Amino acid sequence: MSDYAKIISPYKDLPGGIIEAYHALQNKYNYIPEDAIAVAADMFDISLSQAYGVATFYSYFKIGPRGRYVIRICESAPCHVAGADDVIAALEKELGISMGETTEDGKFTLEFAECVGQCQGTPVITINSQPYVNVEPEKVGEILAACK
Amino acid sequence: MAEEVRIVLRNYGKIDPLNIDDYINAGGYKGLEKARSMSQEAVIEEVRKSGLRGRGGAGFNAGTKWKFSYRAVADEKYVVCNADEGEPGTYKDRIIMENDPQSVLEGMAICGYAIGSRKGYIYCRGEYPYVVDILNQAIAQAKEKGILGDFDIEVRMGAGAYVCGEESALIESIEGHRGSPRFKPPYPPAEGLWQKPTIVNNVETFANIPIIMEKGSDWYAGIGAKSYPGTKIMTLTGDVVNRTFIEIPTDVTIRQVIYDFGGGIREGKKFKAVQIGGTSGGFIPESLLDTSIDFDSMGAIGATLGSGAVFVMDETRDLVDVTERISKFFEHESCGKCAPCREGTKRMHEMMTRLNAGQGKADDLEQIEQLGSVMSRACLCGLGQAAPSPVLTTLEHFRNEYMEKLG
Ligand SMILES: Cc1cc2nc3c(=O)[nH]c(=O)nc-3n(C[C@H](O)[C@H](O)[C@H](O)COP(=O)(O)O)c2cc1C
Ligand code: FES
Numbered sequence: 163m164s165d166y167a168k169i170i171s172p173y174k175d176l177p178g179g180i181i182e183a184y185h186a187l188q189n190k191y192n193y194i195p196e197d198a199i200a201v202a203a204d205m206f207d208i209s210l211s212q213a214y215g216v217a218t219f220y221s222y223f224k225i226g227p228r229g230r231y232v233i234r235i236c237e238s239a240p241c242h243v244a245g246a247d248d249v250i251a252a253l254e255k256e257l258g259i260s261m262g263e264t265t266e267d268g269k270f271t272l273e274f275a276e277c278v279g280q281c282q283g284t285p286v287i288t289i290n291s292q293p294y295v296n297v298e299p300e301k302v303g304e305i306l307a308a309c310k
Numbered sequence: 311m312a313e314e315v316r317i318v319l320r321n322y323g324k325i326d327p328l329n330i331d332d333y334i335n336a337g338g339y340k341g342l343e344k345a346r347s348m349s350q351e352a353v354i355e356e357v358r359k360s361g362l363r364g365r366g367g368a369g370f371n372a373g374t375k376w377k378f379s380y381r382a383v384a385d386e387k388y389v390v391c392n393a394d395e396g397e398p399g400t401y402k403d404r405i406i407m408e409n410d411p412q413s414v415l416e417g418m419a420i421c422g423y424a425i426g427s428r429k430g431y432i433y434c435r436g437e438y439p440y441v442v443d444i445l446n447q448a449i450a451q452a453k454e455k456g457i458l459g460d461f462d463i464e465v466r467m468g469a470g471a472y473v474c475g476e477e478s479a480l481i482e483s484i485e486g487h488r489g490s491p492r493f494k495p496p497y498p499p500a501e502g503l504w505q506k507p508t509i510v511n512n513v514e515t516f517a518n519i520p521i522i523m524e525k526g527s528d529w530y531a532g533i534g535a536k537s538y539p540g541t542k543i544m545t546l547t548g549d550v551v552n553r554t555f556i557e558i559p560t561d562v563t564i565r566q567v568i569y570d571f572g573g574g575i576r577e578g579k580k581f582k583a584v585q586i587g588g589t590s591g592g593f594i595p596e597s598l599l600d601t602s603i604d605f606d607s608m609g610a611i612g613a614t615l616g617s618g619a620v621f622v623m624d625e626t627r628d629l630v631d632v633t634e635r636i637s638k639f640f641e642h643e644s645c646g647k648c649a650p651c652r653e654g655t656k657r658m659h660e661m662m663t664r665l666n667a668g669q670g671k672a673d674d675l676e677q678i679e680q681l682g683s684v685m686s687r688a689c690l691c692g693l694g695q696a697a698p699s700p701v702l703t704t705l706e707h708f709r710n711e712y713m714e715k716l717g
Binding site: 177178179180181182184185206215216219220221222223237238239240242243244275276277278279280281282283284288291 | 395396397398399400401404435436437438439440466467468469470471472483484485486487488489504545547548549553554555585589619621623627632635636639642643645
C-alpha cells in the first residue's frame with residue numbers, strides 16, 4: 163500500500179469519511195498532495211472530479227505544497243479594525259513574501275483566513291492552527307523566530 | 311446595573327472539563343436520568359414549554375422541532391450538534407465546549423432519547439482542532455462510564471467553509487460532499503442526514519437542555535424575555551473596553567451590554583455603531599441602543615440577535631471600509647450553487663470596493679440597494695439572504711458616510 167493509501171484507509175468505511183481522510187493527509191503533510199486525491203477517489207469509490215470537488219470546496223484544505231509553517235491571518239471585521247493590515251505588512255516584510263506565497267526555503271506560507279474564533283484577542287493569527295492573539299506588528303519577528 | 315446569569319456556563323471555571331466525575335458531582339447527568347424516567351412525548355413537551363429557541367440564529371422552538379423528528383417514522387434518526395461557529399466575532403460555542411463538554415453531550419443524549427435516535431454527530435469547525443481533542447476525550451469518558459446508554463456520539467471536522475454552518479450544507483459535509491445547501495423542503499427533521507430524520511441544534515441550545523430537564527420548564531420560561539426566554543452568551547469585540555464573553559438574561563438591552571458589561575468605548579471615544587449577530591447582522595445606531603437583545607425585539611428594529619456577537623465601532627471608524635471588508639467575506643464564502651448569491655455577492659463587493667475607493671456614483675447607492683433587496687428574497691439559503699444586511703443597514707442609518715465618499 164502506498165503512503166497515501168495507508169493514511170486514507172482507516173476512514174474508508176466511515177460514512178462520508180473522505181473529509182476526515184483529507185484532514186489526516188493534511189495533518190501529515192501540511193497540505194493535500196495532488197496524487198493523494200486519485201487514491202482517495204479510488205478508495206471511496208467516487209470519480210476523480212468528485213474527489214477534487216470536495217478537496218477544493220473547503221478553504222482549510224490546500225492541494226499542493228506549502229510551507230512547514232502555515233501562517234493564517236484573520237481578516238474578518240473585528241480583526242480588520244484591530245489592525246490586521248499592519249500585522250500582514252509586518253509579516254510580509256519580515257519574510258520577504260506576499261500573502262499567498264511561500265518562502266523559498268519552504269518554511270513559511272502566508273494565507274488569509276476568516277474569523278478563527280479567538281476574537282477576544284484581536285488581531286489574531288494562527289500558525290499551523292495554533293492561535294496567537296493580540297498580535298502586535300513589533301512582535302512578529304519574535305513569533306517567527308520561535309518557529310524552528 | 312444588569313448582572314450576568316450563568317446557566318449555560320454554570321460550571322465555567324468550577325470543574326475540570328476533562329474529568330467527567332467533576333461534572334457528575336456538580337449535578338451533571340441528572341437531567342438525562344430524569345428524562346429517561348419520563349415518556350418521550352413528556353420530554354419534548356417540557357422542552358417546548360420552556361420556550362427555549364435555537365441559539366444558532368434562526369430562533370426556532372427546540373421542542374417543536376424535536377416533535378417533527380419524533381413523529382417521523384424511520385429505522386434510524388440522527389442528532390447533530392452544530393459546532394461550526396463560523397460567524398465572525400463569535401466564539402461562544404468554543405467557550406462552552408472547552409469548559410463544559412459534558413453538558414453538550416448530555417443535551418444531545420436527551421434529544422436522542424426524546425426523538426428515538428441512537429447516533430449523534432458533533433460537526434466542529436476545522437479551525438478548532440484543540441476543541442475536537444477535548445470533545446473526543448469527553449466522549450471516551452462518557453462511554454467508559456456507560457452513562458450515554460446506547461447513544462453514540464462521533465465528532466466530525468469541518469474544513470473552513472462558513473456556509474457549512476447552514477444545517478443542510480452541514481449535513482452534506484458530514485456525508486462527505488461539497489457543503490452546498492439543499493433545496494427545502496424537505497427539512498432536516500423529516501429528511502436530513504442520509505435522508506433520515508435529523509435534528510440539528512446549536513451547541514448553546516444543547517447545553518441548555520440538561521438544566522431545563524432538571525429544573526423544569528416553568529423555571530426556564532421565567533428568565534429573560536417572554537418570547538425568547540433564558541440567557542444568551544454574547545461575545546464582545548471591537549472598540550469596547552472589555553473584549554470578553556458574557557452570559558446575560560435575554561431582556562438586557564444593547565446599551566447595557568456595551569456599557570455595563572463592555573465597560574463602554576475604548577480611550578474615552580464616542581460610540582458610532584454596533585453590529586450584532588456576526589458579520590451577517592445589521593448595523594445599529596445610537597438611537598436604537600435601548601432595544602432588548604431578544605430575538606423578536608432585535609428583529610423589530612431590522613437587526614438580528616444571530617450568534618450573539620457584538621462588534622462595536624467608535625466614532626473614528628469608517629463604516630464604508632468595514633462594510634467593504636464584510637462584502638468581500640460574503641463573496642468568498644458564497645458556495646456558488648444559486649445565481650443570486652454567486653453573482654450578487656460578487657457585484658456587491660465590486661460596488662463596495664468602488665464606493666470605498668471614492669469612485670462611486672450616487673447611482674451606485676440605488677443599485678446596491680436594489681441588488682440587496684433582490685438577494686434577500688431570491689437567494690437559496692440564509693447566507694445570500696443575509697449578505698446584503700450590513701450594506702443595507704449602513705445605508706439606512708449611516709448614509710452620510712457613503713455620500714461623503716462619492717466620487
Ligand atoms: C450561512 C449560515 C451559517 C450558519 N452558521 C451556523 C453556525 O455556525 N452555527 C449554528 O449553530 N447555526 C448556524 N446557522 C443556522 C443553522 O442553519 C441552523 O438554523 C441551526 O444550527 C439550528 O440550530 P438551533 O435551532 O439550535 O439554533 C447558519 C445558517 C446559515 C444560513
Ligand atoms: S474576528 Fe478574527 S479571530 Fe474572530
